[in-house]
Amino acid sequence: MQVQGTPRVPEAGSAFARLSVILATTLAGAAWLVHRGPVPVVRITTPLPEMAPFWYMLLAFPVLGMLVADLFDLWRARGLSLPMVELGLQIALIVALSSLRLGVRIPFSGHALLGAYFLFRRLRLQNVPPRQSRLEVWIAAGVLAAVAWPKLFCWDDPVTLLAGIGAAALLAVISGWASRQPSSNP
Secondary structure (H helix, E strand, O other), X not given: OOOOOOOOOOOOOHHHHHHHHHHHHHHHHHHHHHHHOOOEEEXXXXXXXXXXOHHHHHOHHHHHHHHHHHHHHHHHHHOXXXXXXXXXXXXXXXXXHHHHHHHOOOOOOHHHHHHHHHHHHHHHOOOOOHHHHHHHHXXXXXXXXXXXXXXXXXXXXXXXXXXXXXXXXXXXXXXHHHHOOOOOOO
């Protein structure tokens, strides 16, 4: 129950809500990948004759789900606030850039951008439940490592991996600045 004049606080069921959002995002991503069909591997800006494995493409969606769950948690805790709007814009930008990677072949990895952004952002935040944060950080780190392996050792593409991580660092700095701004809600 919310007392007027106090910010909303996530309830005890928020772990279930987070898991539901992450699972729904991952399932929606899997459905989109099945609908879209095979995606060619792109080294820097050159498409290769090889198709990216389904598991590789799917790896982005649990991390995207964790970011969407963060957005949902921010909305529940603060309502419409600068940090919530900023995170929503960051997520939209990451999704747009990752999609453009496939269409216009911009030279950075959308997977690395997403995974590294989540890690940088999460490591800067102070108000995340410790167990949840550690588990999700380990999951995102595992995803980033799983993405790095084929980029470095199969597709000889360190450029897009490092560019994605660099872009994520820049976005995380912006996110860190916005999360320190006071909420406009009473």
